[in-house]
Amino acid sequence: MMKTCDFEKYFIDYVTGDLGDSEKMSFQTHLESCSTCPKRLDEFYILHNKIKIRKRSKPNSELLAKYHKDLSLEFTDSSHDEKLTKLLIKTIQSFFWERSLRIRIAEVVGLILIGIFIGRFIFYPQTEIIVPNNVNPDYFTRPISKAEVEYINYYFQAAELLLLEIKNIDINTSLNRADVEFNKSIAQKLLIKTFIIHEIALRQKDPKILRFLSKMELLLYEVSNIPSEEMGQSMAAFNLIIDDSRLLDDAKKFQKDLIRFQESNNNYDSIIEEGEEK
Amino acid sequence: MASDLKFIRQAIKGNKNAFGKLVELYQDNILFLVYDYLGNYEEAKDAAQDVFVKAYENLNFFNQKAEFKTWLYRIAINTSIDYLRKRKSMLDKQNKIQSTLSDILNDNTAIDLWDDVFDNAINNLSENQYSAIVLKYFHDKSTKEISEILECDINTVRVHLHRGIHKLKHTYKKSEK
Structure with missing residues (x-):
């Protein structure tokens, strides 16, 4: 097995041009004198090019458009009405899709009770003080x-x-x-x-x-x-x-x-x- | 970038639209970076959105002397790793541990172009080795930029890259046999 050389860690920077002038010079000097590095550098080139030519798959255009739209909505100062609508939609979504059944039932019961409480005041308002007819x-x-x-x-x-x-x-x-x-x-x-x-x-x-x-x-x-x-x-x-x-x-x-x-x-x-x- | 800083200052003052401008600038870079970890655009989309939400919420902690893009990349990498860990622990629970990232994903819609050699190797790399390779090869970052993103020394990045590539080479050679 070939001996590992400390200069191998500079291969990638040498290939991509990330080495500074002095580092590059000392690396090149080392290459001339090292018995293992030139061969390893050749192997590295092959692998480097193999990795480099790999291209990631492109995202679906619909998905990309949705991603851009969602971000744009998320980071735009919306009007008060829009904010309310978003909050309502979010609440409804979380209510129907993210809750467990027990919590949903508890929430429904809670909402009904709140509805009854509010409805009582709306539909059955407190009776007015009855003033006898003969009193101004x-x-x-x-x-x-x-x-x-x-x-x-x-x-x-x-x-x-x-x-x-x-x-x-x-x-x-x-x-x-x-x-x-x-x-x-x-x-x-x-x-x-x-x-x-x-x-x-x-x-x-x-x-x-x-x-x-x-x-x-x-x-x-x-x-x-x-x-x-x-x-x-x-x-x-x-x-x-x-x-x-x-x-x-x-x-x-x-x-x-x-x-x-x-x-x-x-x-x-x-x-x-x-x-x-x- | 000076314009980044201008938008950041406005965003810290509560101007969401200013942050929206920064989002427009980096949304694609972040999506692709997150995808490079997750290998699935559906999940990458959610994770990338999380990245921007986290960045916006923590904008006060951003050191304005540093590059915003670097900071954003760091958040993206951490978020991606969190997603991977969550996914892995979820799959562990279901006794569906599989050996490679692509296998774990088991998602044909992602149309991964990574070949098996690369997938297998990637699964054997450490988080830092993988991050260094992704940033170097797929996001054209210099070693210095990678060291800033990963918050480590340049030589450490070189070691991560070297060891990562060494592992890839090892796997590649094995597959050739």
Whole structure:
């Protein structure tokens, strides 16, 4: 067997002209002196030419055209609609051709459930609020009227008076039963009015009055329902509640705001704004 | 190429059309390179498309001082080898291991013109030897270009070529007998 020479690795570059000048020179010098390389180079030439003349088969023209088209579609900025269409086609293709049967079934069930969920809102929309015929539909949205402002003002006056009455009762002396009953009847009437005022405040989205009313409602409920014989004990508790909740101060303040509002003949929102600033 | 770099910079900024121009330039070269590995144009088409998608997705990692074509060839070779491995493992599972690439393909539509000698030899070459021969003989790459594509030294490429051709010669001689 012939000995392998280190210079054999330069054969291909020598044949293809890839050797640099100095490398080429030293290779040629080596060829003249080497006993094996010239023969091996001849053999190499034969094989080199055999490999070189091989031609790859040409691609089918349809396939080549499809390849070019696919690439062109892939790397072209498409319009929004085209992108959506491509995405839809891709999704449908992957859905029908790339999924296992179990996943497909799960997806179908999922899609049906989503369809039912969406369809429920489309075909069975939520029923509208039924407004009785005798109520003006604008009732729930209309702005506050002058009469309502006066009504609220009256409510706060009455609330202030009642709160003062309760606060001024001397719990150390014996209670006058007639006074107690009077206060109870006032509380009961105010409780009914509270519901009306609450509705107006709710419509006007007035958080301050709503807060006041919720506290007032509780107090009025207690006062109007407590038996007369327990009134003495309860008064001390009511006094504390009135002090802690600042109901009296709020009642006074709201009256002032309403008076200012009536004087300025402004809209209702200004009451809230003025209140917020303070 | 300067124009390549211009398109690359635009493509990195999100201009897909600019990358489309690069694709137009190299789409045929890449298809044929991938085909030289897979020997089947149907599969080569999918693999070549993958090459461009990978290149686009990894464009940020491309060293702009290097040649885009060289980088693309490297991706193409790696993708082709991945395809071959996948195909081979799939066939292994089916107990259909066959000795040559053309046999593995078993695809008459590809009309391979490689003769049996070459096919048998190719199957016995290492990935680097095969890549070096394909790039040298069928893509007219210089040894220096091959060394850049395969990311190795010029002398290493020479060794790959020499050993690869030696194996081919050995097979050729055997077939003559």
